[in-house]
Amino acid sequence: MLKSKLKWNFTYNDEMQHDFFFDDIDLSPLTSKLLWRRNITDSESAERFLFPSLDHLHDPFLMEGMKESVERVRQAIKKEENILVFGDYDADGVSATSVMVEALREAGADCDFYIPNRFTEGYGPNEEAFRKAKENGIDVIITVDTGIAAVHEAEVAKELGMDLIITDHHEVQEELPAAYAIIHPKASASYPFQELAGVGVAFKFAQALLGRFPKEFLDLVVIGTIADLVPLKDENRVLASFGLKAISQSPRPGIQALKKICGIDGDCNEETIGFQVGPRINAVGRLQDASPAVDLLLTREPEEAEGLAKLIDQLNKERQKIVSDIAEEAEKILEADESGENDSVIVVAKPGWNPGVLGIVASRLVGRFDRPAIVLGIDEETGEAKGSARSIDAFDLFVNCMKIRGIFKHFGGHAQAAGMTLKIENINELRRELNRLAAEQLTPDDFTQSIDIENTIDIEMLSLKQLEEIDKLSPFGMGNPKPIFHIEHAPKEIRQIGSKQNHLKFQFNKSGTQLDGIAFGMGELYRDISPSSKVEAIGELGINEWNGRKKLQIMIKDIRIAEWQLFDYRGSKYLEKKLAGSNLNNHAALTFEGADSTPFGMDVLDKHTIMNEKDRNLSGLVVLDLPARLDDLAEIIRKVQPEKIYACYRLDDSAFFEKLPTREDFKWFYGMLMKHKTFELSRDASKLASYKGWSKDTLEFISQVFFELDFVRIENGLISLHPSPSKKDLNDSDTYQLKQRKLQVEKKLYYSNYQELKSWFDQYMEQVDLAVKEEVTYGL
Structure with missing residues (x-):
């Protein structure tokens, strides 16, 4: 197993x-079932899914706040007011910022962009940035991929006389900001699809503002849509499908330079975006100000694009090294922790950890320990800890953290990922409360990752x-x-x-x-x-x-592997090499001949020890030598039921190729004695063996069997008939039985082929299928 x-x-x-088909669509039963699994059960839905169309996109004006926002921007353009696009530092925020800036400039707006520094400002809008914006003459602020939790900042904007338009897609919290307008799918009951990425919302705003479908932005939309892990269905599926085609042929110098530095030669797919393009754009904001990433996507100059792409690639390599170092430190802290305080939810913190990469570190810890993980960087000067969290399927981070919202200074995110800031003295309380909540909600099975x-x-x-x-x-x-x-x-x-x-x-x-x-x-x-x-x-x-x-x-x-496994190393002279690298935990070496040492220092057990031990639960046996009887090994297999058997025995003295004399052979030898009365074994054995085609050992074997049955007497090598032999069968001879058993053992356990040997063991196995032991869930 x-x-x-x-x-x-x-x-x-x-x-x-059963076979499942769609009318009018030529699909195999397998593909049809895959669509059925995705709740696509009629031909019309299947057609829309398999053949995405731009016509499937919804009217942006169905989103609440869209009309008011577009009118306000057009008013700002007419009055020559200054507009600031306030973005986020991840790939979704960077691409959303780029889309919004290009759309505003195309519409004739005087605009600039601003992305807060992760390290000095934290996540989302902040009061200081808004006050500086006002000092710089900004009249309208439009957030992209952020802002839905900016309740205080909305009040600041109102106080300063700036109109704040929020476009976001993150989870809506208890109180909405008092902004000029909010464009948010989840805060808009009239909009048919609520799962757009931040860049998707920005794209809908661009479409509404420009009064046409801006296909030139699709190469940007696909970056944030895929990198931010929003559900690729409905509008997101359309935007991603057409976006992949657009980015594969994009004329943007920044996209071309980025693809070159990533080594993307042909068309882009979701994996090249998710594992190559997205991480590089994300790396900028994780280590410094994310503005160079926006500059890369907006630039029209190939030379500038090439330089920015090289910078971004170098930052990504630095990010990888930092992640590796922090993850190693975090794992060592957890491995040394014997307090049990991180049993259900991991909360680990240390001064000096870069907050920009802690989400990636948290993901690694989830993968390593199968627990929700929060990783915090401690800033002793400010007395605060900032970090990120990742979770397992069974534990909703957003819901559970909102239950203890008072612990945080700032908090936001989704069910499986979140970001937070809190006071250092609240770290232990955070750990204690989340572990309490997890202990109440989760079972041991929830901590095993499922697929x-x-x-x-x-x-x-x-x-x-x-x-x-x-x-x-x-x-x-x-x-x-x-x-x-x-x-x-x-x-x-x-x-x-x-x-x-x-x-x-x-x-x-x-x-x-x-x-x-x-x-x-x-x-x-x-x-x-x-x-x-x-x-x-x-x-x-x-x-x-x-x-x-x-x-x-x-x-x-x-x-x-659901069945028990047989490893056939019979006859090998290199046992240590064969077993090297095998998982021999909870295995024992079995001996019938009294071997006292084995490779790798495993316990050496004999039949008596194994049959009489009650507490030892072995998962595997390394069989070092052959038993005298097949039943000896069969009894052990019945009792132990090993998941693995290693057949490691050799034969230096085989009886298999010495043919067991037939009853006719015995009759002939007895008849010869009756005729000649005596036979001198030492003198005539070779001659007789040659005449009959026997070996000398065969002749000695027949003589010994007759002697044990009292058919003959042997004195000083002279064999003579017993004058009054008793009637006995050959099987009454111990020597005959021993020879038979040895031949049986060698035939079944040594000279059989692999399948024959496995079949012999099979009859003593209970054959409990591993697939039955493991939980299997059926149904949708």
Whole structure:
């Protein structure tokens, strides 16, 4: 057996096993089921999903506050008033700022942008920035991707005589700011879609202001929409789909320079945005003022763009190093913590940690410890701690932190991610209260990361055409996850790959279909997978294209083996090498011949010890030598029920190739004695053995069996018939029985092939399927 690291959640049920088709759309049953899983159950919905259209976008004026905001901006343009775009420092905020600035300038506005410094100002609008804006002659402030919690700052703007227009998409809190206008999907009951990114809201404002669809901004919209992890459905799916096409062909010098520095040669997809473009833009605001990122997206000069792209790439490399160092420090703090105070929710803090990267560190801690994590940087001069939080599916950070809102000086975010500022003396209370809330709400099972599996597939049913059809469901992301599939098959080949041998590559073959499997970071499992075991793997299907050749591939997320495993190392002279790297925790070495040492210092146990121990619960056995009887080993297997058996025995003195004499052989030898009366073993054995084609050992064996049965007497090597032998069977001889048992043992346990040996063990296993042991959830 091999247990999975994740909790596998099979999201399909028997209702979905029948073929499911859409009228008028030519789709395979598999693709149809994937759409059904996404609540797309009719042809019209399927058509809209598979073929996004700009016509599917909603009228921006359906959003409350839009009409008033557009009128106010047009009034500002007419009066030549100054407008300030107040943005955020992440990829969504940067792209939203760029969209808003370009739209305002195209409309004829006199505008500039401002993004607060994460380190000196924190998140969102602040009073000092607003007062400086007023000093600089600003009449209208438009926030993008921020501002919905700026209750105090809205009052400041009103006091200073500036009109504040808030465009945002973050969670609406208890009190709305008293702004001139608020454009927010979740604060607008009349708007059909509430999950736009900050840049999506800015784009809708640009469309309303310009009075046309501004397709030239789509290359910016896609950055924030994908990087901010909003659900890629409805309007977001349309904007992301057309945005990916736009950014792939974008004429913007900044986009071209950024793609070049990322090494993006062809078209962009959601992964290049999410893992290459987005992180680099995010890196700027994590380490310094984010303005260079906006400048990169707005510039029209190729040379300036190239210089800014290089700067941003260098900042990203610095960010990666800082994240790695802080994550290592945080892990050491947690590993050394024996207080139990971080049992349910991790809260870790230290002076000097860069607040700009703590969200990434928190994500790493969630992945490592399977707990919600809050990571705080302490500023001893101000007496405050600033940081970020990430959570697990079962724990809503926003809801639970709002229950203790008074602990924070500033707080905002979503169910799975948040940012906060609090006094240093409140850190312990934060840890204590969140752990209390988590203990009340969560079960031990909630702390195991789960993964949704959309379908179990048969390898022979896969084809390039099928995978290309599944790709029509892209772009994938939040709300439309890339499908995770389940396969179950014995691999034809498993090998370690990578410079450090830290990855695995599988090759599965069935009925002429080959599927390659790549499992990154799982190289250490190589010695724990028997080459002939049936492997269950879950992962993302794709097409690997190399030198013009396309191959089916699954990017493996997790693996498990439901059945017990046999590792066949029989006859090996290099046992230590074979076992090196194997997980031998809770394993014991089994000996029948009294071996007293084993590789790696495992406990050496004999049959008596194993059968009489009650407390020891072994998960595996390393069998060092052969038993005298098959039943001896069978009894142990019945009792232990090992998940793994390593057959590591050798034979230096085999009886298998010495043929067991037949009853006719025994009759012939007895008849020869009756005829000659005596036989001198030492003198005539070689001659007789040669005549009959026996070995000398065979002749001695027959003689010993007859002697034990009292058929003959042996005195000084002279064999003679017993004058009055009793009637006995050959099986009454201990020597005959011992020979039979030895031959049986060698035949079953040593000279059998792999499948024969496994079948012999199988009959003593209870065969409890691991998949039954692990929780499996069905239904939507």
